[in-house]
Amino acid sequence: MTLAVEVAGKTDVGCVRTNNEDNFGYDARYGIFVVCDGMGGQAAGEVASKIGVDVLLNYFREALVKDNALCIAHVGDSRIYLVRQGSIQQLTQDHSLVMEQLRRGYITREEAERSTNQHIILRALGSEEEVQPDVEDLVVLAGDVVLMTSDGLTKYAKDEEILKIVNSAETLEMACDALIQMARRRGGDDNITCLLLKIMEQPWYKKIAQRWFSGGPQWQNSI
Secondary structure, three states: OOEEEEEEEEEEOOOOOOOOOEEEEEEOOOOEEEEEEOOOOOOOHHHHHHHHHHHHHHHOOOOOEEOOEEEEEEOOOOEEEEEEOOEEEEOOOOOEHHHHHHHOOOOOHHHHHHOOOOOOEOOOOOOOOOOOOEEEEEEOOOOOEEEEEOHHHHOOOOHHHHHHHHHHOOOHHHHHHHHHHHHHHOOOOOOEEEEEEEEEEOOHHHHHHHHHHHOOOOOOOEO
16 A cells, blocks of 8 residues: 655744744655754754754665554654544653653652753754654554644643544644744743645545556555
8 A cells, every 4th residue: 555645844933032943844755754843042053953954864865664664763852642532642751850850750740840950951853963853653554644843832732632632633733833833822922833634545536547647556645
């Protein structure tokens, strides 16, 4: 079965900051999707995050999403979620001090949500000469939705709220808008970025047209 990807993304400066340091980018031809959150308070964070997006897109111009396999790589406290058959699953673990304390049982989830140390990141792209990302392979199914988002959304939205919006929105663009507006209504003290991917079975006529006009199978807009 050949699967296709529908994609929509949006970034917003939020309600407090005057500069948007988030960046996202994608190349659906090769199945590459990137979200980078510039580190707040660092010089030219928006430049750093743009460089991160450009470098990753240029480096991975080989099909990382192929057949029904999705490879995800993660550093920092932006997150990747999988929405499948009415449930939501966080696929990444935040590389932050607070989340590490929570994982080790030093604090409760309620204490983590109230902590003033949420901005302390233990692993980030560009903070050291080398960084070790978390890498995982995932088998995707038709109907799956993958959300890539900066912490400007997740600090204000619970998983079940994200799930409700993604499932009820008529389009991916409307889902992006609704998620960003929810974070803005609740304070929006950080930049907010959402990138949504919907996995769909490619219609039979597109498969035929693809072979007819190209002379063979292509990976453009398909996984």
